[in-house]
Amino acid sequence: MSFPYKHVLLIGATAGIGRAMADRFIETGIKVTAVGRRQDRLDDFVQKYGKDKASGVVFDISDTSKTTAFVDSVMQSHPDIDCLFLNAGTQSVYDLSDPASFDLERFQSEVHVNYISLVALTYAFVPIFKKRETPTSIIFTGSNIAIVPAATLPAYCGSKAALNVFTLCLRESLRNTNIKVIEISPPPVQTELHDYMGEHGKSFGMPVNQFTDEAHKGLLQGRDQIIIGAVGPAETFNEIVDKRRAAFENLAKMMRSAH
Numbered sequence: 086m087s088f089p090y091k092h093v094l095l096i097g098a099t100a101g102i103g104r105a106m107a108d109r110f111i112e113t114g115i116k117v118t119a120v121g122r123r124q125d126r127l128d129d130f131v132q133k134y135g136k137d138k139a140s141g142v143v144f145d146i147s148d149t150s151k152t153t154a155f156v157d158s159v160m161q162s163h164p165d166i167d168c169l170f171l172n173a174g175t176q177s178v179y180d181l182s183d184p185a186s187f188d189l190e191r192f193q194s195e196v197h198v199n200y201i202s203l204v205a206l207t208y209a210f211v212p213i214f215k216k217r218e219t220p221t222s223i224i225f226t227g228s229n230i231a232i233v234p235a236a237t238l239p240a241y242c243g244s245k246a247a248l249n250v251f252t253l254c255l256r257e258s259l260r261n262t263n264i265k266v267i268e269i270s271p272p273p274v275q276t277e278l279h280d281y282m283g284e285h286g287k288s289f290g291m292p293v294n295q296f297t298d299e300a301h302k303g304l305l306q307g308r309d310q311i312i313i314g315a316v317g318p319a320e321t322f323n324e325i326v327d328k329r330r331a332a333f334e335n336l337a338k339m340m341r342s343a344h
């Protein structure tokens with residue numbers, strides 16, 4: 086099987102997983118429009134591959150008042166985009182035992198970037214993709230700690246858990262359309278996400294190229310849920326994920342027949 090999409094809009098492509106996946110797509114003949122806040126990195130990307138294969142658009146996804154204008158402008162410049170890859174994310178640590186250090190604004194902003202901004206982008210794209218006669222897809226980068234949370238990352242894990250729920254609901258709701266909903270769930274990967282850990286952060290997790298190999302293989306196989314690694318024993322983790330999905334699908338079926 087191959088990746089059936091021709092042009093990926095990759096949100097969060099200036100670093101880490103997003104940049105590595107963008108490289109992989111271009112190397113395999115897929116066009117990429119890369120998005121992030123850092124213009125210099127987008128320029129490097131376009132310069133490396135040339136304007137016929139790569140483009141870059143600066144956008145801060147947290148500014149949801151501009152989401153529709155951003156999507157209109159991108160689609161006007163690149164009407165062949167047929168895959169939206171929602172990969173941007175941010176992570177910060179909380180000590181919930183220390184109320185004095187609790188910062189609600191930081192908490193809200195993390196949930197806003199990791200969840201609400203991605204929902205806004207999804208819903209700007211659903212009507213566009215629905216009109217297409219060819220296959221389209223929306224890919225989400227989730228996290229294994231959406232399923233088994235890490236206690237020091239409540240905003241991050243909560244936002245990824247919400248995104249996982251949204252992915253399940255969206256996939257079910259779009260089941261009779263040409264829009265495929267895919268979730269990639271990574272383990273810890275060596276990226277800038279862990280820069281707050283200092284030097285240790287750089288070597289924390291799986292090398293990004295190994296992750297990209299596995300994620301890309303899952304996409305080529307046409308899987309809609311690509312889980313890489315596990316929290317704790319893989320057998321237990323995968324059983325939790327599979328049983329939860331089966332229960333979700335049963336409930337969805339019951340709800341469909343009740344309506």
Ligand SMILES: NC(=O)c1ccc[n+]([C@@H]2O[C@H](COP(=O)([O-])OP(=O)(O)OC[C@H]3O[C@@H](n4cnc5c(N)ncnc54)[C@H](OP(=O)(O)O)[C@@H]3O)[C@@H](O)[C@H]2O)c1
Binds near residue numbers: 144274275
């Ligand atoms: N690394 C891991 O261990 C790991 C594990 C599980 C899941 N993930 C998920 O993988 C995804 C990619 O993370 P990464 O590990 O590759 O981290 P990273 O190296 O820090 O990259 C994060 C990307 O998100 C973009 N981004 C962040 N905030 C943004 C905003 N407000 N507007 C637009 N773009 C924004 C960044 O671009 P700019 O800074 O240029 O805006 C950058 O391109 C995230 O969703 C993360 O939660 C990572």
